[in-house]
Amino acid sequence: xxVPPASKPLPSRHHKEEARRRFLRSALGAGVVLGxxxxxxxxxxxxxxxxxxxxxxxxxxxxxxxxxxxxxxVQVCPVEALKLADMVDGYGIGAPxxxxxxxxxxxxxxxAQCILACPxxxxxxxxxxxxxxxxxxxxxxxxxxxxxxKDPEPTLNLKxxxxxxxxxxxxxxxxxxxxxxxxxxxxAGFPGLLRFMDVDRWRPIPLNDHPFDLALCDLCVRACPxxxxxxxxxxxxxxxxPVVHEACVGCGVCEMVCPTEPAAIxxxxxxxxxx
Amino acid sequence: MLRGMRxxxxxxxxxxxxxxxxxxxxxxxxxxxxxxxxxGGARHExxxxxxxxxxxxxxxxxxxxxxxxxxxxxxLVSYKLDIQILEGSLSxxxxxxxxxxxxxxxxxxxxxxxHIIVNLLIGTLTIFVFWVLFGGRAFCSWLCPYHLLAEWTxxxxxxxxxxKIVKDHVFHRGMxxxxxxxxxxxxxxxxxxxxxxxxxTGILSRALIYGPGLALLWVxxxxxxxxxxxxxxxxxxxxxxxxxxxxVGLITPLHVAYRVENCFHEGDCQKVCLVPHVLSCVIKGxxxxxxxxxxxxxxxxxxxxxVCKSDALKFEVKGLSKWL
Numbered sequence: 188x189x190v191p192p193a194s195k196p197l198p199s200r201h202h203k204e205e206a207r208r209r210f211l212r213s214a215l216g217a218g219v220v221l222g223x224x225x226x227x228x229x230x231x232x233x234x235x236x237x238x239x240x241x242x243x244x245x246x247x248x249x250x251x252x253x254x255x256x257x258x259x260x261v262q263v264c265p266v267e268a269l270k271l272a273d274m275v276d277g278y279g280i281g282a283p284x285x286x287x288x289x290x291x292x293x294x295x296x297x298x299a300q301c302i303l304a305c306p307x308x309x310x311x312x313x314x315x316x317x318x319x320x321x322x323x324x325x326x327x328x329x330x331x332x333x334x335x336x337k338d339p340e341p342t343l344n345l346k347x348x349x350x351x352x353x354x355x356x357x358x359x360x361x362x363x364x365x366x367x368x369x370x371x372x373x374x375a376g377f378p379g380l381l382r383f384m385d386v387d388r389w390r391p392i393p394l395n396d397h398p399f400d401l402a403l404c405d406l407c408v409r410a411c412p413x414x415x416x417x418x419x420x421x422x423x424x425x426x427x428x429p430v431v432h433e434a435c436v437g438c439g440v441c442e443m444v445c446p447t448e449p450a451a452i453x454x455x456x457x458x459x460x461x462x
Numbered sequence: 463m464l465r466g467m468r469x470x471x472x473x474x475x476x477x478x479x480x481x482x483x484x485x486x487x488x489x490x491x492x493x494x495x496x497x498x499x500x501x502g503g504a505r506h507e508x509x510x511x512x513x514x515x516x517x518x519x520x521x522x523x524x525x526x527x528x529x530x531x532x533x534x535x536x537x538l539v540s541y542k543l544d545i546q547i548l549e550g551s552l553s554x555x556x557x558x559x560x561x562x563x564x565x566x567x568x569x570x571x572x573x574x575x576x577h578i579i580v581n582l583l584i585g586t587l588t589i590f591v592f593w594v595l596f597g598g599r600a601f602c603s604w605l606c607p608y609h610l611l612a613e614w615t616x617x618x619x620x621x622x623x624x625x626k627i628v629k630d631h632v633f634h635r636g637m638x639x640x641x642x643x644x645x646x647x648x649x650x651x652x653x654x655x656x657x658x659x660x661x662x663t664g665i666l667s668r669a670l671i672y673g674p675g676l677a678l679l680w681v682x683x684x685x686x687x688x689x690x691x692x693x694x695x696x697x698x699x700x701x702x703x704x705x706x707x708x709x710v711g712l713i714t715p716l717h718v719a720y721r722v723e724n725c726f727h728e729g730d731c732q733k734v735c736l737v738p739h740v741l742s743c744v745i746k747g748x749x750x751x752x753x754x755x756x757x758x759x760x761x762x763x764x765x766x767x768x769v770c771k772s773d774a775l776k777f778e779v780k781g782l783s784k785w786l
Contacts (some may be wrong), residue, residue: 213634213699217641220660222698223680224645228652250652252574255567255582256664257554258672262541271668273675278654279666280677281553306554306561307571308579315577397781 204410230277238276238284239350239439239456242292242343243302243310247320249456254309256281260301266380266391268292268439269301270306282309282355285349287439294332294412294438295382295391302424312344323459327433331414333427334384343413343436350437350456352407352417354429360451362419362427368404371395372444379443381410381445394444407441407452417441433460467712470757473706476636479742482750489674490752494723498746509726509772516771522764526604536609537671552559552605552667553658554585561585565593565705567664570657573649598711602697602704603736603763607670608662612688612697619689629693635739642702662696663703694736704759711758715780718756718767720784722749725774731766741766744774755780 200353244250260283261269265419268290269283270363276282283301302310316319319376329342357363372394373379380391398408403419407429416435429441429452438453473479487495498505510743514695539553540548544680553567563585572578582696593601602609616755622628646658662684665677688695697704719741727746740757743749756775 209632209634212631213637216633216695216700217637220641221644222646224656224660225657227654246777247574252655253571253577254655255554255571255670256655256658257550257552257567258668259550259554259556261672262549271672272657274665274677274680277654278659280659281664304549306550306581306585307561307575308577309580311579320575352536426732 202217211331213238218411227274227277227280228251228454230275237456238272238279238282239287239437239454240336241283241285241301241446242299242345242349242436242438243312243347244304244349245311245314245318246310246320246324248298250309250364251278251282252431253258253307254282255307257306259306260284260310263296263300263455264292265300266382268295285439287442288450291381291439292349292390292395292444293381293440294334295380297332297335299343299345312346314347315321321459323461324348324457326436330416330434330436333412333414334382343434345436348436350439350458351434351460352431352441352452353441353455354431355453356447356449356451357428358446359449361447362429363422365426366404366414367402368406368446369400370398372397372399372410372446373407374448381440381444382412404427404446406444406446409442410440412440435460464756466696470759472502473707473739474712474743474756474759475639478588478632478767479722479739479747482748488751491722491749493678494752495747495749505726519768522768526764527610529604530607533605534667534670534708541671543715548640551671552663553609553664557648562589562592563634564633565589565710566661566703567655569706570647570655573646574653578648593614593707593710593718594722596715597714597716597762599707599711599760600711600716600724600762601707602701606663606703607666608684609697609761611681611685612665613696615685615689616694619693622689623693628690633692633695635699637699638702638705640702642705644781646701658701661703665702689768697736704761711760714758715782716762717780718760718762718764718775719778720749720754720756721774721776722752722754724772725749725770726772730769734765734769736761736765768771 195229229230240250245253261271261456270278270283270286272282272284274280302312305311324347326346326348330345331341332343335341354360355413361368374393377395381394382391383397386392386397405419408417408419412437413434417431419427420430437454442450442454445452525576536548537551540546547558552564554563556562561581561583561584566585567583619628623630648656660680663680665681669675669678684696725744727744731744732741732781735741740760743754764777767777
């Protein structure tokens, strides 16, 4: 076995130099890590992301603070409407959102399973009093789920809305043009799911597996899972127009089923009711 | 015992190990050190005798890799096959319905949100008890997916270092304590779980279960930094999760125990160790007791146990070892 050479004590100048370098390196390293984590603030500060949050979500600041980014809500959703945000969302990374045009929340879980799955109360039926939602977010009464209308308890136990639907592009709306719709609601290959009570009470099916033949398009009204949330009414100019009512919870089904491209009706995420 | 815990905490927070004072040695330890000095040559013979048949062992490493991979894959399988055994990801999950919540994530949420619901508390306490039983930072080496990737890329770093292509740069371990405090203050002050935005553990766990995303680029950057600049930089010097679980490790009964009598002071254990400062007692003349417990910063990865051919380092559970 080789005998290690007798170690000479390092010249103290060299020693000090290395200690100094290590200190600088460490401070710089910690600074960079903190700096990168501070970048997470940018998307939030820019408020560029108006994500539609799952039902029962606390107001955005409280939601981001309390969400532990585990994705248990994602796992229980039968239509996989919930997605987890990537790093472009800054501190919203790993937090769930709904992209309603791709896959809306159609409440085919009959309740809000995501709320039940949440371990931290970021999604909750009953918000703590000091975290109350804005007044305009509050529902006028518990929303009635059409699928459960004949049950003894037909309501969704939601006290606040997720957002609210709005006819954003009236010119595109088929009903307003007096047009009907034939075939699948969306373009070929669209993967979104929806529960149709007349097809299967318990299982959502691909939206496009259910063709329509409508003389006047009323897809947003007929697909809406909530009672009295939207109806077709004659406008001042005599044209049939979808009208959103206060019972709208902002689930996004109307936006998903709207056959025009882009959708004529959209959800204003996290917006309250304006009479 | 209290002195041992204080020393363990000091090293955990970033202190450097130092040579014990003459008064700190137990009678037995002093006796063993003295014997070793006297028997120098004879012990060399003994060592050859004891270690010549010993084969290279990867027993604990293999067990650990299997456990780590199985646990992480169970999250994925549970979700994809909808068998609901382990739902969620590493930050929070349900094992057969029981809430499990990662201590560091829970801390961030509690500080940012300032409101603690019952399920959060239950899950956090459950995981606290779990890691008290299973050895604190064992979380790092037995469960954290980043640890496994870093362990693999470390081999690349060591290869390049042997070829003199790269050089390891040491950081101050106190940085981890500093970052832990700063991230706690940031969560408290901003109301955002700031650390979660960059936690490679959370990012990797979610990527594995819910699909990859851009955030993996940050993880790749960290790994590249470890390969080309500083060996195991993240786990060694920076990750606050390690400090959280290290604190749990202060009171766990599960340790690597060191017996100076069996030791030939070859130093292989320190070479393979992620946190070699916890093994300073293996240096000749440093052990103050005949049996020493390796401190809280130890990740219980077992690499030192595998590499030690003379059984000087072994896993032990306090109070149970008699019965095992």
